[in-house]
Amino acid sequence: MQVTFKILRFNPETDNEPHFEEYRFEGHENMTVLDCLHKIKWEHDGSLAFRRSCAHGVCGSDGMRINGRNHLACSTLLKDLNTKKTIVIEPLPALPIVKDLILDMTDFYEKYKAVKPYLINNTPVTEDSERLQSNENAEKLFESAKCILCACCTTSCPSTWSNNNYIGPAALLKAYRFVFDTRDEAADERLDIIDTPDGIWRCHTIFNCIESCPKEINITWHISQLKKELSNREL
Amino acid sequence: MIHKFDVVIVGAGGAGLRAAVEIPKEYSCAVISKVFPTRSHTGTAQGGVCAALSNEEEDSWLNHAFDTVKGSDYLGDQDAIEIMCQDAPRAIIELEHMGMPFSRTKEGKIAQRKFGGHTKPEDPNDPNSKRVPVKRSCYSADRTGHVMLQTLYENCVKNNVKFYSEYFLTDLVIEDGICKGLTAIDMATSEIHVFQAKAIMFATGGYGRAFRITSNAHVGTGDGCALVYQAGLPLEDMEFYQFHPTGLWRLGILVSEAARGEGGILRNNANEPFMEVYAPTVKDLAPRDMVSRAIISEIRAGRGILGSDGTHYINLDLTHLGKKVIDEKIPEITGFARTYLGVEPTKESVPIQPTAHYAMGGIPTNYDTEVFADNKGNVVKGFYAAGECACVSVHGANRLGTNSLLDIVVFGRRGGKKIAQYLPTAEHHEFKQDPKERTRALMNGLLERNGGEKISTIRRELQQSMMDKCGIFRNEKELAENKELIKQYKERFKNISLQDKSKVFNTDLIEAIELGNLLDIAESVNESALIRKESRGAHTREDFPKRDDANWMKHTFITKNESGDPKIDYKPVVKTRFEPMERKY
Numbered sequence: 064m065q066v067t068f069k070i071l072r073f074n075p076e077t078d079n080e081p082h083f084e085e086y087r088f089e090g091h092e093n094m095t096v097l098d099c100l101h102k103i104k105w106e107h108d109g110s111l112a113f114r115r116s117c118a119h120g121v122c123g124s125d126g127m128r129i130n131g132r133n134h135l136a137c138s139t140l141l142k143d144l145n146t147k148k149t150i151v152i153e154p155l156p157a158l159p160i161v162k163d164l165i166l167d168m169t170d171f172y173e174k175y176k177a178v179k180p181y182l183i184n185n186t187p188v189t190e191d192s193e194r195l196q197s198n199e200n201a202e203k204l205f206e207s208a209k210c211i212l213c214a215c216c217t218t219s220c221p222s223t224w225s226n227n228n229y230i231g232p233a234a235l236l237k238a239y240r241f242v243f244d245t246r247d248e249a250a251d252e253r254l255d256i257i258d259t260p261d262g263i264w265r266c267h268t269i270f271n272c273i274e275s276c277p278k279e280i281n282i283t284w285h286i287s288q289l290k291k292e293l294s295n296r297e298l
Numbered sequence: 299m300i301h302k303f304d305v306v307i308v309g310a311g312g313a314g315l316r317a318a319v320e321i322p323k324e325y326s327c328a329v330i331s332k333v334f335p336t337r338s339h340t341g342t343a344q345g346g347v348c349a350a351l352s353n354e355e356e357d358s359w360l361n362h363a364f365d366t367v368k369g370s371d372y373l374g375d376q377d378a379i380e381i382m383c384q385d386a387p388r389a390i391i392e393l394e395h396m397g398m399p400f401s402r403t404k405e406g407k408i409a410q411r412k413f414g415g416h417t418k419p420e421d422p423n424d425p426n427s428k429r430v431p432v433k434r435s436c437y438s439a440d441r442t443g444h445v446m447l448q449t450l451y452e453n454c455v456k457n458n459v460k461f462y463s464e465y466f467l468t469d470l471v472i473e474d475g476i477c478k479g480l481t482a483i484d485m486a487t488s489e490i491h492v493f494q495a496k497a498i499m500f501a502t503g504g505y506g507r508a509f510r511i512t513s514n515a516h517v518g519t520g521d522g523c524a525l526v527y528q529a530g531l532p533l534e535d536m537e538f539y540q541f542h543p544t545g546l547w548r549l550g551i552l553v554s555e556a557a558r559g560e561g562g563i564l565r566n567n568a569n570e571p572f573m574e575v576y577a578p579t580v581k582d583l584a585p586r587d588m589v590s591r592a593i594i595s596e597i598r599a600g601r602g603i604l605g606s607d608g609t610h611y612i613n614l615d616l617t618h619l620g621k622k623v624i625d626e627k628i629p630e631i632t633g634f635a636r637t638y639l640g641v642e643p644t645k646e647s648v649p650i651q652p653t654a655h656y657a658m659g660g661i662p663t664n665y666d667t668e669v670f671a672d673n674k675g676n677v678v679k680g681f682y683a684a685g686e687c688a689c690v691s692v693h694g695a696n697r698l699g700t701n702s703l704l705d706i707v708v709f710g711r712r713g714g715k716k717i718a719q720y721l722p723t724a725e726h727h728e729f730k731q732d733p734k735e736r737t738r739a740l741m742n743g744l745l746e747r748n749g750g751e752k753i754s755t756i757r758r759e760l761q762q763s764m765m766d767k768c769g770i771f772r773n774e775k776e777l778a779e780n781k782e783l784i785k786q787y788k789e790r791f792k793n794i795s796l797q798d799k800s801k802v803f804n805t806d807l808i809e810a811i812e813l814g815n816l817l818d819i820a821e822s823v824n825e826s827a828l829i830r831k832e833s834r835g836a837h838t839r840e841d842f843p844k845r846d847d848a849n850w851m852k853h854t855f856i857t858k859n860e861s862g863d864p865k866i867d868y869k870p871v872v873k874t875r876f877e878p879m880e881r882k883y
Contacts, residue, residue, distance in 0.1 A: 076800050093638075105754030109797030109806040114333075117515040119551045119634060121444060122337040138637060161486060162803045168334070181452035182397025191387070193394040195406035204399050205438070208445050212336055246397070 066090035092142035113164040123211030128153040133215040133275035155218040178238040183249035216272035232272040306495040310335035312706035313685025314501030315450035320714025343443025345556035346435030347703035349386035354433040370694025371835035375872040398449040415585035477681035488801035496724035504686040509654035510761040513552035524815035532855040534689040535659035537826035543589035545653025547611040566601035577883040590652040613647035660689040667713035673869040695835020749793025
C-alpha cells in the first residue's frame with residue numbers, strides 16, 4: 064500500500080525554523096513507524112535524523128509525536144494508524160529540537176536525577192544474604208520500574224507545556240519507585256523534594272501521561288499514591 | 299578537545315556501569331557511550347541471571363560451573379568459569395543491595411526459575427545421577443536486564459559518575475604495546491574528542507547486526523571488537539556466535555527462554571513437541587545451540603509451518619500456561635507477540651525462528667579483564683575489556699541462558715578492581731602523533747566518497763549472506779563463498795555516497811563507520827569458521843559434524859597481518875576439574 068509521511072525537519076546549520084517534508088513510499092500494515100523512518104532514511108534521504116536502538120519498545124530512544132500522540136516509533140504499527148491519510152511525525156513537544164526528531168533531553172534527565180533515583184539504605188547488610196522483601200511489595204514496584212525514560216509522558220502533559228519547571232510525571236514515577244520500596248530509607252527526603260508548587264502539586268490529574276505511556280503504566284495512579292502519602296504525612 | 303582521565307570506560311551497558319561503580323572516588327573516571335546509558339542493550343535481557351543461591355531448592359556453584367562448562371562444549375576456560383559461578387551468589391546479593399527489584403519467594407528471598415541448560419543431579423548424593431532442571435535463574439518478571447541496567451545506572455548517578463553520552467568511539471591509540479587513549483566523535487557536533495587515560499576499558503557489547511535476523515539492538519555493531527582487530531590485536535573464538543532459538547518470526551525480537559522455563563513447548567507443523575527427540579532429558583530446556591539446530595532441522599525436514607511470505611517457522615506453545623502465569627511471569631514477551639505479530643499467546647501459538655543473539659567470542663582477556671596482546675598470555679598495558687565484547691572465555695562454544703548478565707556484573711566488577719589496583723603506579727603516556735589525525739581522515743574519507751553505493755544496500759546484503767552462509771549450519775563451500783562476498787562488500791564500501799554532509803547528529807556518517815566495523819567483524823567470524831574443521835557448540839560444520847577434541851580443543855586467535863589479511867593462531871583451553879564428555883541432554 065502507498066503510505067505518506069509528513070515529517071518535521073530541522074537542520075540548525077541551514078534552517079531558521081522547522082518545516083515539514085513529505086515522503087511517499089510503498090509500505091505494509093505490519094511495518095512499524097520506525098521501519099518506515101528507516102526506509103525513508105536508507106532509501107530516500109540519508110540526512111533524516113532520529114534516535115533508535117532496540118526497535119522493540121525497551122530502550123526508550125524513539126519517543127516521538129505520531130499523528131499528534133506521543134508514542135514510540137518502534138511500538139506503533141502502520142495497521143494501528145489510518146494510512147489513507149498522511150501520517151504526521153514530529154519530535155516530542157516541550158523540549159528543544161537539536162535536529163529533525165532529535166531533542167535535547169538534558170532537562171528531562173535533570174528532573175529524573177532530582178528525585179534521587181537510587182536506593183538509599185544506610186543500615187549495614189551482610190554480604191551473603193539479600194534484604195528480605197515481600198513479593199507483594201516487590202510487585203507493587205514492578206509497574207513503576209517498567210519505565211524506560213522515553214519522555215513520552217512528561218512531554219505530553221499540559222502542566223509541562225505551561226510551566227517548564229514542572230518536575231513531570233516520569234520523575235514522579237521514579238520517586239514512587241523508591242518511596243514505596245520497603246528497602247528504602249529516604250522516603251521523607253524524596254517526598255520533601257516533590258512537595259513543592261513545581262513538584263507533585265502541578266499534576267492536575269489530566270491523564271495524558273497514561274494515554275502516551277508506551278509501557279502502559281498507570282502513571283496517574285502512582286502519582287496519586289504519592290499525593291496520598293504526602294497528605295497522610297501532613298496529618 | 300583533549301580530556302585527561304585516570305580511567306575511561308567505553309560502553310554504558312551492564313559491564314561498563316558495573317566497572318564504573320567500582321572505580322574508587324579519588325580517581326577520575328569517564329564513561330563514553332554512543333547512546334544514553336539506559337538505552338544500552340543490557341536492558342533487553344529478559345529471563346534472569348543465574349546464581350546457586352538455593353533459595354527455591356538445593357543447589358551449588360559446582361553444579362552451575364559443571365553446566366556452564368558442558369554448555370560451552372568444553373571450550374570455556376574452566377578457571378574463569380569457576381570464578382564466575384563461585385562469585386555469582388555474592389554478585390546477585392550485591393545487586394539486590396544496590397536496589398535491584400527482584401521477584402520474591404514466599405519468605406521474601408530472591409525468586410528463582412528454571413532455565414535452559416541449568417541442571418543438578420537428581421540424587422544429591424550421587425553426582426553422576428541423571429541431571430534434572432534446577433531453579434537457578436534470579437529474575438524480575440521478564441525484565442531482568444532492564445531493571446539491572448536501571449539499577450546500575452542509578453548507582454552511577456548516586457556516585458556522580460561522569461558520562462559522555464552520544465559520543466561515538468572512533469579510534470584506539472596503542473603505541474609501543476601501551477594503551478594510551480582513544481578518540482570519539484561528539485555526535486551532536488561531529489567534533490573529535492581525544493581521551494587520554496591511564497586505563498581504558500572496552501565494554502562495547504556485541505555485533506548481532508552482522509546478521510539479517512537478530513535480537514540485537516541497532517547499536518550492536520561490534521565497534522570495540524572491530525577497533526581492536528583494526529589495531530592489529532587478536533580477537534578470540536569469533537566463529538562461536540549464538541543463535542537464540544526463539545526470536546519472533548521474521549523480526550528476530552527475543553522471546554526469552556523463560557517462556558520455556560515456565561513450561562512453554564516448541565511444536566512443529568504436526569503439533570508434535572519435537573524437542574523430546576533431540577534432548578530426551580531436558581527437552582525444551584536444552585541449551586540454545588541444540589534447540590536452534592533442532593528447529594532448523596525440523597524446518598529442513600519439511601516440518602516447519604509455512605508463513606505468509608513463503609518462509610517457515612516453528613510454534614512456541616504457551617496456551618497451556620494459563621493467563622495468570624503469562625501475565626505475571628512473562629508479560630513483556632507475550633506483549634511483543636501481541637504487538638508485532640498480532641498473536642494472542644493465551645489462545646494461540648507464537649511463531650518463532652532462531653535469531654542471531656550473542657557473541658561468545660571477542661576481545662581476549664584473562665579473568666581480571668586485562669586484554670591479551672597475543673596467544674602467549676602477554677597483556678596490553680592499561681587496556682581492559684568486559685562483557686559481551688570480551689572473551690574471557692566463560693562461554694566457550696555456547697553460552698548458557700542468564701550467564702551473560704552474570705558475566706557483566708562479575709567481570710565488570712573484577713575489571714574495576716583490577717584497574718583500581720593498577721592506578722596507584724600507573725601514569726599517562728604522551729601520544730607520539732596527534733590521535734585526531736586518523737579520525738579526521740576516517741570521517742573526511744567517508745564523507746568524500748562518491749561512488750553511488752548505498753550503505754543500507756551493502757549492509758543488507760552482508761547481513762543476508764552472513765545469515766545464509768555463516769549462520770547455524772555451515773560448510774566449506776558456503777563459507778568460502780561468503781569470504782569472497784565479504785571482500786566484494788569491502789570493495790563496494792569504498793564507493794559509498796553519504797547524503798548527509800552536516801555536522802549535527804550526522805547519523806548517516808555514524809552508520810557508515812558502523813558498517814565498516816561490521817565488515818571487519820564479519821571477516822573475522824567467517825574466517826575463524828572456515829578454519830575450524832569440527833562441530834562444537836554453536837559452530838556446526840555440516841562437513842565436519844563431530845566434535846574433535848584431539849585437534850580442536852583450543853581457542854582461535856585471529857589477527858590482521860601486515861597486509862591486512864586475517865591470520866590464525868591458537869591458545870589452549872584451561873581445564874581444572876571437568877573432563878570433556880559427550881554432550882547429551
